[in-house]
Amino acid sequence: MTAQNSSQVEIVNRIVFKLREQGIAHLKLDDVPMSNRRTIHNEGKELLNFSSCNYVGLEADERLKRAAIEAIERYGTQYYCVRAYTSLNYYQELEHQMKQIFGFPAVVMPTTMLGHLSCLPSLVGSEDAVILDHQVHTSVQMTVKILKSNGVHTEMIRHNRMDYLESRILKLRNEYKKIWYLADGVYSMYGNIAPMGDLYQLMQRYEQFHLYIDDSHGMSWTGKHGSGTVLDGMPFHPHLVLVTSLGKAFGASGGVAVFHDQATKDLVMNTGSPLIFTGPLQPATLGAAVASAKIHLSDEILDLQNRLKSKIDYFEEKAKSLQLPIISKDNTPIFFLGVSRFEVACKLVKALLDAGFFAGMACYPSVPYNNTGVRFMVTLNHTESDFDNLLETVAALLPDILVSENFSMEQIWKAFSKDSAAVKSVEAG
Numbered sequence: 001m002t003a004q005n006s007s008q009v010e011i012v013n014r015i016v017f018k019l020r021e022q023g024i025a026h027l028k029l030d031d032v033p034m035s036n037r038r039t040i041h042n043e044g045k046e047l048l049n050f051s052s053c054n055y056v057g058l059e060a061d062e063r064l065k066r067a068a069i070e071a072i073e074r075y076g077t078q079y080y081c082v083r084a085y086t087s088l089n090y091y092q093e094l095e096h097q098m099k100q101i102f103g104f105p106a107v108v109m110p111t112t113m114l115g116h117l118s119c120l121p122s123l124v125g126s127e128d129a130v131i132l133d134h135q136v137h138t139s140v141q142m143t144v145k146i147l148k149s150n151g152v153h154t155e156m157i158r159h160n161r162m163d164y165l166e167s168r169i170l171k172l173r174n175e176y177k178k179i180w181y182l183a184d185g186v187y188s189m190y191g192n193i194a195p196m197g198d199l200y201q202l203m204q205r206y207e208q209f210h211l212y213i214d215d216s217h218g219m220s221w222t223g224k225h226g227s228g229t230v231l232d233g234m235p236f237h238p239h240l241v242l243v244t245s246l247g248k249a250f251g252a253s254g255g256v257a258v259f260h261d262q263a264t265k266d267l268v269m270n271t272g273s274p275l276i277f278t279g280p281l282q283p284a285t286l287g288a289a290v291a292s293a294k295i296h297l298s299d300e301i302l303d304l305q306n307r308l309k310s311k312i313d314y315f316e317e318k319a320k321s322l323q324l325p326i327i328s329k330d331n332t333p334i335f336f337l338g339v340s341r342f343e344v345a346c347k348l349v350k351a352l353l354d355a356g357f358f359a360g361m362a363c364y365p366s367v368p369y370n371n372t373g374v375r376f377m378v379t380l381n382h383t384e385s386d387f388d389n390l391l392e393t394v395a396a397l398l399p400d401i402l403v404s405e406n407f408s409m410e411q412i413w414k415a416f417s418k419d420s421a422a423v424k425s426v427e428a429g
Contacts, residue, residue, distance in 0.1 A: 012365055015342075024349045024361060036060045038381035040358060047358040048386055050376045055221045055333045056304040057380040058251025058295065064288040071287025079283060083269075084276045090286035097293035101225040102258045104236055105265040108246070108289075110274065110281055112216050112255035113139040115243045118272030119257050120212065121146055123241065123264070129153040129176040131168055133160065133183040135190070137214050138366075140182050159187075162198040173208050185215030185229040185244075189362050189375065190327055191334025193218070196233025203239045210239040220249035221308050221333060226296040229332075236260060250296075252289035254281045308333065308380050315378050315387045322395040325412045333378040336362060337394065338371065340407070340415035345372045347401045348394070355393050370415055 019025035030041040037052040037059060058064060071090065079088055091108060098106035109115035120143050124130060130147060132140070134156055148154045153176065157164045165181060172179050181202075183194045194213065202209050218229030226249075230242055238260045246254040259265045269275060281289075295301055312331055319326045319335065327338040339345045342363055349361045352374075363372045376390070402408060 008365065015364060019346070019361065019363075022346055022350055024346065024353060027358075034060070036381045037379065038386070042358075045356070047353065047356055048390065050357060050359040050378075050382075050390065052377055052379055052381075053217070053248035054251070054379050054381070055249035055377070056226075056251075056301075056308055058220070058249065058292055061251060061292075061295075063295070064251055064291045067287040067291035068284035069287075071283040075283035077282060077284070078279075080279050082276060082278065083280055087280060088283060088286060090283065090290055091280070094286060094290050094293060097290065097297065098256050098258070101293065101296055102227050102231065102236070102242070104258050104260055105262050106256050106258045107265055107269055107272075107275070108281070109243075109255040109257060110278060111253075112214065112243060112245045112247075113142075114274040114278065115255035115257050116140055116143040116214070117146075118274045119241060119243060119268055120144070121150070121273065122268050122271045123212075124152055124180055125177065126151050127177040128180060129172045129178070130155070130180045130182060131165065131172075132156045133181070133194075135159045135187045136182050136184055137188060137216070140184075140212075140214055144182065160192070160195060162195055162202070166202060169202065169206050169209055173206065177208070178210050179206070179208050180210045180212055182212050183214075185213055185218035186330075186332050186334065187328075188217050188334070189367050189373075190336045191217075191330060191332040191375075192328040193229050193233070193330045193332065196230060200234040200237060203237045210241070211237070212241045212243070214243050216243075216245035216248055216255075217332070217334060219244045219246075220251075220296065220301070221305055226250075226301045226305070246289050246292070250289070251292045253285045254289060304380065308378070311378055311380065311382060311384070311387075314384050315376075315391075318387050318391050322391055324391065324394060324398070325409065325416075327373065327416050335376040335378065337374045337376065338412050338416045339373055339398075340370055340412050341405060342369065342372045344401055344405050344407055345374055347404070348374055348397060351397045351401065352390075352393065355397075357390050357393065359390075 027042050032041040037049055037054040040047050040049045075088060094108050095106050109118055116139055124147050130144060130152055144154055169179055186193055199211055203211060213230055215228040215230045220226040222229055223232040228244055242258040244256055246252045246256055312333055325338045327336045345361050352359055360375045362375045
């Protein structure tokens with residue numbers, strides 16, 4: 001471990017200990033049945049839950065639960081053999097369904113992280129260059145460390161800055177065979193979406209440019225058959241590799257990688273280390289995923305998407321009416337309430353807990369230390385009254401917390417590169 005890594009580990013460890021001491025992290029849930037994810041119970045108290053990625057409500061769907069139970073009855077709790085040797089028939093069925101959802105060849109992975117570990121070392125060669133978006137998911141950044149140790153040129157650019165990206169393509173294209181840009185479809189902290197149209201045009205314009213994108217938070221709640229934000233915003237380009245989650249909104253577990261052609265799929269299947277050396281998904285998970293895919297391939301997914309988007313609109317309008325500092329407004333189910341200061345966020349999350357709400361704190365290293373905030377996840381299980389109660393409580397609590405920390409709303413907007421007067425003017429209009 002380098003001195004820099006050691007220092008970061010120590011900082012993160014101190015932060016988490018502080019959050020645990022204040023009772024806002026590492027909470028242990030009570031042994032209470034969860035019919036959905038709208039509420040959770042901690043130390044005998046019911047909390048309205050705004051931390052779940054169960055966007056379209058499939059985690060507790062009876063069809064997925066029955067399919068999981070049937071799979072266990074059929075195959076047991078585990079069939080532990082690497083796919084390079086044998087795999088249950090569920091894998092073939094699920095990958096066929098994934099091809100129907102996305103329209104292109106797909107490989108099911110044990111997790112999204114293992115998907116990155118399967119794909120990137122197989123696809124990115126020593127003669128290639130890698131550019132990371134500053135906010136790309138940690139699982140991607142960790143995998144890139146392997147590429148860097150293998151001698152691959154890596155660098156990072158500011159978030160969603162396509163002008164910077166193009167300038168780097170122009171600089172690197174004479175030195176490297178391929179230039180890979182690693183990004184998220186929906187960024188997990190701020191809930192904003194990558195500029196799909198611009199990325200597609202860059203792939204069209206530069207033969208060497210390739211896009212590797214993680215759409216885990218975009219899956220299911222948008223796109224044809226729930227295929228996500230990436231394919232909702234661009235056609236599937238020959239230079240695109242798409243990785244997404246079968247957990248979160250999909251309601252099961254695991255990951256899937258989608259490729260433009262069978263040859264690239266075969267390359268990853270044949271050489272991806274986690275697919276050769278690690279165990280497969282459990283039968284219950286595979287059964288649930290197959291059941292979820294059937295819902296995605298039916299008209300029902302459109303109804304789920306439309307209902308969720310109506311709730312997203314309501315949440316956004318309510319937050320706007322209360323003039324709350326919601327930083328990103330890309331109509332995703334993730335809302336980031338910017339507060340900038342770590343201490344402000346701690347006090348707000350604790351006060352919300354005391355008031356009966358649970359929301360995740362977004363802090364370093366997930367975001368820069370001075371861009372701390374509170375993240376609210378909107379799901380189909382929530383009601384409009386839930387949104388009213390939460391946001392009105394935030395609006396009542398935040399001013400006093402800011403005063404106690406000698407901080408202001410103007411300082412929040414400044415920390416997130418916003419001008420408060422200009423923002424209020426736009427919102428009023």
